[in-house]
Amino acid sequence: MEKILEVRNLSKVFGKGCPNCFIKTGPDLDTNICPDCGSVVAIHDLSLDLYKGEILGIMGESGSGKSTVVKNLFFDQEPTSGRATFFDDDKQYDLFGLNAAQKRHLRNHRFGMVYQNPHLGLNFGISSGGNIAERLLMNDLRNYSEIRERARELLERTEVLTNRMDELPGNFSGGMQQRVQIAKALAINPPLLFLDEVTTGLDLSVQAKILDLILEIQQEMNTAMIVVTHDLGVVRLLAGRTIVMKYGRIIESGLTDQILEDPQHAYTQRLVASAL
Amino acid sequence: MTAMRKANAAYPFGFLDEYAKKEVRRTILKAIAIPGYQVPYSSREMPMGRGFGTGGLQLTLSIIGADDTLKVIDQGSDDSVNAVNLRSFIEMTCDGIDTTDITDEANVIQSRHRIPEKPLREDQVIVLQVPYPDPLVVVEPSEDKRKIMHGEADYSRLLVKLYEDIVQFDEITISHRYPTRINDHYVIDPSPIPRWDVPKLNQSKALVLLGAGREKKIYAVPPYTDAEPLAFDDVPFRVESFNDENGQRRCCDRCGDNTSFLDEFTSSVGNKVYQCSDSDWCREQLVAKGE
Amino acid sequence: MTAEPILSVEGFSKQFELHEQGKIIPSSSNVNFDVYAGKLTALIGPTGAGKSSVLKGIFRTYLPSSGRIIYHAVNGHTLDLVQADDYQILDLRRQEIGFVTQFLHALPRQATEDVVAQPLFQRGVNRDQARQKARELLEQLNIPERLWSVPPATFSGGEKQRVNLARGLIAKPRLLLLDEPTASLDPATTDRVVEMIQAMKIEGTAMLAIFHHPDLVERLADNVVTLTPPLALDNKEVA
CATH class of the missing domain: 3.40.50.11310 (Bacterial phosphonate metabolism protein PhnH)
Structure with a gap:
């Protein structure tokens, strides 16, 4: 198996920070807010590996820092410290050492992100097809009919009615918007895809279809994914391995079925026990 | 003055x-x-x-x-x-x-x-x-982002x-x-x-x-x-066409030139008239025709 | 036995530490046995003897508390499944070790034939071929053809169990763990399953099984390992 992403000692503090931030926060102290300076320690000393074609789950409640992890990796936010290396065939990139243009290049050409809020991932001012076209145009595809064709294929793949591809995403249901977002993220066949609470707030039946789609895509394209969720059901169905976070720290990690059936940490035991 | x-x-x-x-x-x-x-x-x-x-x-x-x-x-x-x-x-x-x-x-x-x-x-x-x-x-309201x-x-x-x-x-x-x-x-x-x-x-x-x-x-x-x-490979950039409904290139009502950019007017009798937009060009064409 | 075992469980113990309740619950204690290619080892013992815990401990669904689980992989390497990292386990699950449980976990909307074909999809087998293979197995297990394209969510317990079985058998694992695979099957279907297990034994699959019925142990087991419930540790406080 080939490694695609290696994250080491990632930390992210919102606020000015002080020497006590990491000492005075964390799951043991039951807070992520530094009592001395009021900064929020979203992530502290997080390390993880991701292999080609693997789905890694990051599970935690609100405030655990799980979304911050993918936002840092997708360059939506800048980490306070730490390293992340992206292995792309024979090339490797020190993600946090790249300049803005290099970051944008990776975002546009090698990474995909699907947000909980479709407004973050889609431009609601242009048609669904146009949203996908944008990503293809970023990849220097300059042939209108090819772009149309590819957009149609992607929407078909994600089960969006292609006769609606010229409509604005605002006309669509939440589940449909997520499908368009997934189609957009996949437009360039990214080897690495981040999914941030993609099924939260959707009807159960719609959730199931989206999860099914994600899994199919992973198997078809061997896409490596990090799936951020507070939903145990989502990791159970999607992730081979799972990381459990609380107040910015990893408190447990392992194979997903082991985490769910034999959780080691008191917090995870409580989380699993309280799930429906 | x-x-x-x-x-x-x-x-x-x-x-x-x-x-x-x-x-x-x-x-x-x-x-x-x-x-x-x-x-x-x-x-x-x-x-x-x-x-x-x-x-x-x-x-x-x-x-x-x-x-x-x-x-x-x-x-x-x-x-x-x-x-x-x-x-x-x-x-x-x-x-x-x-x-x-x-x-x-x-x-x-x-x-x-x-x-x-x-x-x-x-x-x-x-x-x-x-x-x-x-x-x-x-496409982008923020000047910082545009830069x-x-x-x-x-x-x-x-x-x-x-x-x-x-x-x-x-x-x-x-x-x-x-x-x-x-x-x-x-x-x-x-x-x-x-x-x-x-x-x-x-x-x-x-x-x-x-x-x-x-x-x-x-x-x-x-x-x-x-x-x-900016254009697409298969939808190339095109300039305005001044052909009439029969595909004939319209010409300037004044100088008769059929190579320049034409402005459209409605004449006093109500029909459409085309004239060179570039007045100096039009003048030069007239001079060339000896008028 | 002259052959080398595929799997050797040595001094395996499993206990659960329940933080919330402040309890340690012992499940299996000092379990020892071997599993051989082409042979079926049956775990027997009363309820609470920790039979399922042993299977789950081997599969890493449970983290073993102590002991060694030595596995001889197809590439000739030997590794201790207790010490192996997550990726090694995932790789073995994909390539060599199968597990048929009593419960079916499948994607909500997935067609039954795709549920069954899943292990082959994961190995990168062509989808049509994988589905074809799945249909053959479903047919052998008496699942009516009209159900193949429907998700198994609404199936009866026995049907679900057969789907689960088909999924466990399809990839022809080297080592197959079976946890009461026939618990809710009618006698005729049970006979089918017995035939299939026997066929797999002939093909060389090593099996470790828990059976509901002593009768099945009789019919299928080459070795029998008796487990006893671990010593009561009731109300023992977490250290």
């Missing part, structure tokens, strides 16, 4: 003081050095409302000298109110310059909405008045706009201000010239200067520089 002459005496040559002109010239040099890049400058107050060509005017006033011959056109015509006013202001404040209506005779041409039909020469400079310098403003997009030559969202246009109308409907990539990097708003004039920017022998007074930006298409309108 006497009152005007008196006023003239109170102002330096070119209305602007030397320092102001120097700043504009420095900005021009930078704009030439980075083709298509919008260089910010401290646009001066002019004795006319911003939006009436103050950007172009400041460029002209900064580069013109007493030996130069100036032509000012608006929508192709030297006689429109705007052109007349700008011309007389420049005449008034630039002692000794010559003015002309004839494209061939001018070495500085200030224009709004058109580039003359007659191919320009290396010894000519054309100054275009620009209302909105940034082509990205239609980054320009820096990284990230124009995919502009291309999406074209895509949406084709989806909706089966063709690119932009008639004026067609986004054009200069020297393989910066995309400019070439000012409200029609598509017809965009190809004239490509490998132009004359220096093209563009000034936006209200937006405080100057940019340039230097001589012999590539200017490529």
Whole structure:
């Protein structure tokens, strides 16, 4: 198996920070807010590996820092410290050492992100097809009919009615918007895809279809994914391995079925026990 | 006229003081050095409302000298109110310059909405008045973000706009201000010239200067520089067609030329009439026909 | 036995530490046995003897508390499944070790034939071929053809169990763990399953199984390991 992403000692503090931030926060102290300076320690000393074609789950409640992890990796936010290396065939990139243009290049050409809020991932001012076209145009595809064709294929793949591809995403249901977002993220066949609470707030039946789609895509394209969720059901169905976070720290990690059936940490035991 | 002459005496040559002109010239040099890049400058107050060509005017006033011959056109015509006013202001404040209506005779041409039909020469400079310098403003409201997009030559969202246009109308409907990539990097708003004039920017022998007074930006298409309108491989850029319903190229009602950009009028009897938009071109065609 | 075992469980113990309740619950204690290629080892013992815990401990669904689980992989390497990292386990699950449990976990909307074909999809087998293979197995297990394209969510317990079985068998694992695979099957279908297990034994699959019925142990087991419930540790406080 080939490694695609290696994250080491990632930390992210919102606020000015002080020497006590990491000492005075964390799951043991039951807070992520530094009592001395009021900064929020979203992530502290997080390390993880991701292999080609693997789905890694990051599970935690609100405030655990799980979304911050993918936002840092997708360059939506800048980490306070730490390293992340992206292995792309024979090339490797020190993600946090790249300049803005290099970051944008990776975002546009090698990474995909699907947000909980479709407004973050889609431009609601242009048609669904146009949203996908944008990503293809970023990849220097300059042939209108090819772009149309590819957009149609992607929407078909994600089960969006292609006769609606010229409509604005605002006309669509939440589940449909997520499908368009997934189609957009996949437009360039990214080897690495981040999914941030993609099924939260959707009807159960719609959730199931989206999860099914994600899994199919992973198997078809061997896409490596990090799936951020507070939903145990989502990791159970999607992730081979799972990381459990609380107040910015990893408190447990392992194979997903082991985490769910034999959780080691008191917090995870409580989380699993309280799930429906 | 006497009152005007008196006023003239109170102002330096070119209305602007030397320092102001120097700043504009420095900005021009930078704009030439980075083709298509919008260089910010401290646009001066002019004795006319911003939006009436103050950007172009400041460029002209900064580069013109007493030996130069100036032509000012608006929508192709030297006689429109705007052109007349700008011309007389420049005449008034630039002692000794010559003015002309004839494209061939001018070495500085200030224009709004058109580039003359007659191919320009290396010894000519054309100054275009620009209302909105940034082509990205239609897709990105934040100037900070637009600057980054320009820096990284990230124009995919502009291309999406074209895509949406084709989806909706089966063709690119932009008639004026067609986004054009200069020297393989910066995309400019070439000012409200029609598509017809965009190809004239490509490998132009004359220096093209563009000034936006209200937006405080100057940019340039230097001589012999590539200017490529954004388009798709299979939906290429096209200029306006002046064919009639039978596919016949319309010609100018006055001079009979069938190669120039035509304006459409409704005649006194109610039918449509076409005439050269470039009045000097039309005149020249008439002269050639011996009329 | 002259052959080398594929799997050797040595001194395996599993206990659960329940933080919330402050309890340690012992599940299996000091379990020792071997599993051989082409042979079926049956775990027997009363309820609470920790039979399922042993299977789950081997599969890493449970983290073993102590002991060694030595696995001889197809490439000739030997590794201790207790010490192996997550990726090694995932790889073995994909390539060599199968587990048929009593419960079916499948994607909500997935067609039954795709549920069954899943292990082959994961190995990168062509989808049509994988589905074809799945249909053959479903047919052998008496699942009516009209159900193949329907998700198994609404199936009866016995049907679900057969789907689960088909999924466990399809990839022909080297080592197959079976946790009461026939618990809710009618006698005729049970006979089918017995035949299939026997066929797999002949093909060389090593099996470790828990059976509901002593009768099945009789019919299928080559070795029998008896587990006893671990010593009561009731109300023992967490250290």
